[in-house]
Amino acid sequence: MESESRMGSGASEASSFGSVGGKIGLVGGGNQSAALLDLILVWPDPKVVVVVDADPAAPGLRKAQALGIATASHHLDVFRYPVDLILEATGDPQVLNDLLRTRPAAVEVIGAGSLRFFWELLQRLKVTQEQIIQAERLSAIGHLARGVAHEFNNILAIILGNAELMARRRQSRSNLEKLKTIEEAGWRAAETVRRLHSFATTTGGREFVAVDLNEIILDAVAVTRPRWKDEAEARGFTIKVITNLGPLPRALGNPTELREMVVSLLFNALDAMPEGGQITITTRAVGEMLEMSVSDTGVGMSEEIARHIFDPFFTTKGPSRTGLGLSVLHGVLARHRGSVDVSTQERYGTTFIVRLRSAEGSPNAERPATDAEVPGGLRILVIEDEAQILHLLVRTLQNAGHTVRSAAGGQQGLSIFGREKFDIVVTDLSIPEVSGFEVARTAKRLDPGVPVILVTGWGDQLDPQHLDESGVG
Ligand SMILES: Nc1ncnc2c1ncn2[C@@H]1O[C@H](COP(=O)(O)OP(=O)(O)OP(=O)(O)O)[C@@H](O)[C@H]1O
Numbered sequence: 001m002e003s004e005s006r007m008g009s010g011a012s013e014a015s016s017f018g019s020v021g022g023k024i025g026l027v028g029g030g031n032q033s034a035a036l037l038d039l040i041l042v043w044p045d046p047k048v049v050v051v052v053d054a055d056p057a058a059p060g061l062r063k064a065q066a067l068g069i070a071t072a073s074h075h076l077d078v079f080r081y082p083v084d085l086i087l088e089a090t091g092d093p094q095v096l097n098d099l100l101r102t103r104p105a106a107v108e109v110i111g112a113g114s115l116r117f118f119w120e121l122l123q124r125l126k127v128t129q130e131q132i133i134q135a136e137r138l139s140a141i142g143h144l145a146r147g148v149a150h151e152f153n154n155i156l157a158i159i160l161g162n163a164e165l166m167a168r169r170r171q172s173r174s175n176l177e178k179l180k181t182i183e184e185a186g187w188r189a190a191e192t193v194r195r196l197h198s199f200a201t202t203t204g205g206r207e208f209v210a211v212d213l214n215e216i217i218l219d220a221v222a223v224t225r226p227r228w229k230d231e232a233e234a235r236g237f238t239i240k241v242i243t244n245l246g247p248l249p250r251a252l253g254n255p256t257e258l259r260e261m262v263v264s265l266l267f268n269a270l271d272a273m274p275e276g277g278q279i280t281i282t283t284r285a286v287g288e289m290l291e292m293s294v295s296d297t298g299v300g301m302s303e304e305i306a307r308h309i310f311d312p313f314f315t316t317k318g319p320s321r322t323g324l325g326l327s328v329l330h331g332v333l334a335r336h337r338g339s340v341d342v343s344t345q346e347r348y349g350t351t352f353i354v355r356l357r358s359a360e361g362s363p364n365a366e367r368p369a370t371d372a373e374v375p376g377g378l379r380i381l382v383i384e385d386e387a388q389i390l391h392l393l394v395r396t397l398q399n400a401g402h403t404v405r406s407a408a409g410g411q412q413g414l415s416i417f418g419r420e421k422f423d424i425v426v427t428d429l430s431i432p433e434v435s436g437f438e439v440a441r442t443a444k445r446l447d448p449g450v451p452v453i454l455v456t457g458w459g460d461q462l463d464p465q466h467l468d469e470s471g472v473g
């Protein structure tokens with residue numbers, strides 16, 4: 001009895017082989033044909049309509065039965081089914097001869113000799129298809145994430161700004177504690193939004209400079225040292241970090257993003273080694289590319305987990321984690337026109353291999369790494385003593401495409417203003433040393449055309465005459 005294959009999805013029955021149709025008969029039910037069945041099942045068309053083997057215990061035959069595909073015991077029985085193509089997987093020349101002699105003119109037969117080629121082709125096709133699906137999914141999620149990040153940035157700025165301003169007024173202790181909780185939660189959310197944005201940003205290249213990847217790795221190893229050395233030892237286990245850094249040309253990239261990428265890989269490796277182990281970081285030049293591998297001796301991953309690690313918000317580490325580390329890394333590498341591969345084995349460890357482009361011959365190669373520079377954006381000086389608000393302001397303005405310089409106090413702000421040209425100055429009113437008003441006045445004296453924006457929640461208490469005198473718009 002003939003039955004439909006599991007993947008039969010009503011998709012077109014049109015020819016997949018040009019003149020040959022899309023119905024396959026598989027002759028021989030050994031391991032090879034079981035594996036072939038798996039591969040072919042990925043697509044709705046062509047489909048396998050019958051599997052033939054004399055041995056009822058043959059793995060390919062049993063798989064076919066489990067999938068509801070028809071089976072038969074004699075190789076010539078294959079012609080009782082409407083097949084367009086026969087894959088002869090027994091390797092028996094007699095069987096192949098029989099099939100070739102008996103076949104109707106419209107039915108093609110591929111012998112075991114050519115099957116290997118067919119098999120490789122299918123496998124490559126499957127990998128390519130998975131890559132396309134993954135790329136499309138990430139691009140759709142990226143689109144959504146950009147919108148969400150943008151919207152949430154604005155909302156968080158309002159929540160955090162107001163919490164901060166309320167905390168500055170006289171408050172009861174319990175209110176202050178609540179405001180602190182709001183602020184902490186807000187900053188956690190802001191960090192998630194920042195990573196989301198970093199994952200979703202698609203425009204690359206403009207902040208790229210020639211970077212020393214080995215130096216970035218050593219930096220990342222140094223900043224994570226408290227976790228892999230001190231914290232691990234305090235908890236009674238040891239983690240060794242070995243760096244095996246070969247001579248490299250400079251990479252073309254954004255140093256901050258690349259550092260974050262290495263830190264993220266190190267943190268993941270540490271998470272995977274709760275009882276200690278070893279991380280090995282190796283770099284080498286491969287043609288035009290730079291290659292970095294980060295290997296750990298940790299718990300490794302199952303195939304199923306490994307398939308999802310680049311999905312945003314995918315984490316196996318519980319609700320306190322965002323699961324954005326590797327999605328951000330993927331976004332960063334896509335922007336850098338680099339790539340990442342992973343190989344892993346449960347209980348033995350994981351290796352991530354990252355490839356980046358060399359800066360050789362790039363017009364940006366000789367530029368030193370400085371603040372982000374955006375043609376067409378404004379040059380903005382931001383003065384704010386609250387580190388977190390400063391960070392948020394700088395981020396928001398940079399995300400909007402502006403070049404931002406920052407200062408934590410009036411004195412520092414004015415000294416930067418004296419050296420560089422700005423289109424706008426944004427300053428908090430109550431900053432240490434020199435007040436916002438004085439900053440505005442001095443800035444106006446040095447450059448009468450420069451607009452100064454005072455950021456404060458105390459607008460209703462400001463003296464209009466004072467504002468006028470300072471030249472604040
Ligand atoms: N080196 C590794 N060894 C084993 N599993 C890993 C490794 N790196 C990543 N993973 C798996 O991939 C998942 C996703 O990693 P990713 O860095 O994106 O998120 P996370 O580490 O869970 O959370 P976050 O990075 O946001 O704190 C992890 O939860 C873990 O299951």
Ligand SMILES: [Mg+2]
Binds near residue numbers: 267326
């Ligand atoms: Mg992570």
